[in-house]
Amino acid sequence: MSVILEKTSPTAIKTALVLFSGGQDSATCLAWALERFERVETVGFDYGQRHLVEMEARQAVRAGMKTALPQWADRLGDDHVVDLTGYGRIAESALTADRKIEMDARGLPTTFVPGRNLIFLVAAAALADRRGLEVLVGGMCETDFSGYPDCRHETMEAMARALSLGLDKAVVIDTPLMWLTKGQTWELAETLGGAKLVELIVEDSHTCYRGDRTHRHAWGYGCGECPACELRAAGYEDWVASR
Template identity: 65%
Template structure:
């Protein structure tokens, strides 16, 4: 029986939604983040803000929320020539992938998360990867996650689950999921409260911009991450009849 989970928590929209989902389904949840020299380093600061606001607004969930861990994996940034680890323009590469793709990032993150989970007695790794409404990263695909789950379970000699609650959701559905989970946790306005927490405190923008406030949150409004988040917000609000 899997009752204890480790959420790969970046401080962004997707991982915050995954955290809500995990706290709904598991008895004990811990979080892990990674400092890899990312250009949008501000996301690491926002992680703490989100967790603090989370504990204050949702006490029932806070009772299940355990320790937070941050690992230094700067070597990943040093071996990566990408627009997430270097000051360069966002563009598509000749091979068809955006230059925001950091090779091996999710593979390394999940391997390190599995090692920590082993030591902490956690058997589920929750990650916000998605291949429905995403940038085309090969290490976000369902097949990659299934293969890695097998490899990690064999390598750790224990059954580990890689849980991907957003895999088949587009960004509009992710906003809706956050609302539904918040409402379930607190029927007296929890849905709107969780959405507003995500809007106000999470960080997605690859440029690390928190000077510009949009309806969907802070960001440059032009990078691929902002485009996905903004488009999902617009679709979700339109589907809800809010214009």
């Protein structure tokens, strides 16, 4: 789904910048964008996350995407990495510091990095402006998620409005997973790229909050116990059961 401001026709959009972490959701979004846009670039963020495996997964998934989706391989353009390590130290969380994963006083998980998606979108919008890329694509979702307020549709609407005002042009934020369950996200991946894309996501994408790449499950690598692993595993089981 898109948050489109001003009088921008989505059918006229030919280029996209995918916010790409190397996880299941962003990998699915990258495939989704490659199917739709003539030129697609990716951007990742080094925000001081504890586990470098996430940054390594980005490159593995990008490389594998050309094999999994050869019909769209020539659409995949440059990759960019934005250094936000200073921000990670300010917005300390269980993803950037040695803290227990639990619920805090506000009822939010300690894996919540305050304002992370907001910072990402500002940086991505600036990059897209200079690269001539017309739409931002992100894997934000409020159907199956960890309770992060910066994943909500309402937040995306507000960000699109703020970015449009700040850049003095219409900004499009496309969030194709916003109303999908994790099971439906697996289904979407299969629809987009069949077994090859599903295999790429299982083998090379990374979701686990603990950075575990030693334990291999049917749904991929991870500790199997953190909230991200539990959500991914449950979605996979739902998808398999529905087939």
